[in-house]
Amino acid sequence: MGHLKGAKEAWCKICTGSAVEDARHYMCQCPNDLYVQVRKKWYKKASDRMKNMSMKLREAFIGTVELKHGMLADGDGQGVDGLMTAWDATSGRIPILWSKAVAEDGIDDDDYKTFLRWYGERLHKELWQPMWVERSREMAKMMKDGGNS
Numbered sequence: 048m049g050h051l052k053g054a055k056e057a058w059c060k061i062c063t064g065s066a067v068e069d070a071r072h073y074m075c076q077c078p079n080d081l082y083v084q085v086r087k088k089w090y091k092k093a094s095d096r097m098k099n100m101s102m103k104l105r106e107a108f109i110g111t112v113e114l115k116h117g118m119l120a121d122g123d124g125q126g127v128d129g130l131m132t133a134w135d136a137t138s139g140r141i142p143i144l145w146s147k148a149v150a151e152d153g154i155d156d157d158d159y160k161t162f163l164r165w166y167g168e169r170l171h172k173e174l175w176q177p178m179w180v181e182r183s184r185e186m187a188k189m190m191k192d193g194g195n196s
């Protein structure tokens with residue numbers, strides 16, 4: 048996507064960061080307050096659920112995705128299994144480290160499967176959907192205000 052960097056059309060219109068507005072930007076990094084609220088709520092729910100199940104899993108989660116000033120940043124553990132980033136985890140890929148963590152904690156396979164289903168559902172309902180709703184609302188507002196000035 049590097050070639051889009053210069054094209055203003057592709058920039059995020061919701062913040063002033065001159066960033067290309069791809070899914071990764073608005074899902075993880077855009078500082079818009081509405082997005083921040085959605086991310087905070089989702090993050091708390093996900094990490095609370097993990098805390099109740101396995102502290103090791105929660106640690107692995109935080110090692111992958113960290114909430115920093117309402118943005119989803121790569122956690123410190125990211126280097127450990129190489130390629131997993133905050134974006135991976137929020138786009139539904141499950142880091143091997145998470146599975147390893149629950150195995151080490153002796154969590155039942157079925158419990159983990161139930162958890163993965165829950166995690167996927169929450170991602171849709173509490174991160175992707177509300178983010179999309181907020182984005183559409185902001186875009187509609189901008190159109191109405193006669194955005195191209």
Ligand SMILES: [Zn+2]
Pocket residue numbers: 059060061062063064066072073076077078079
């Ligand atoms: Zn933005």
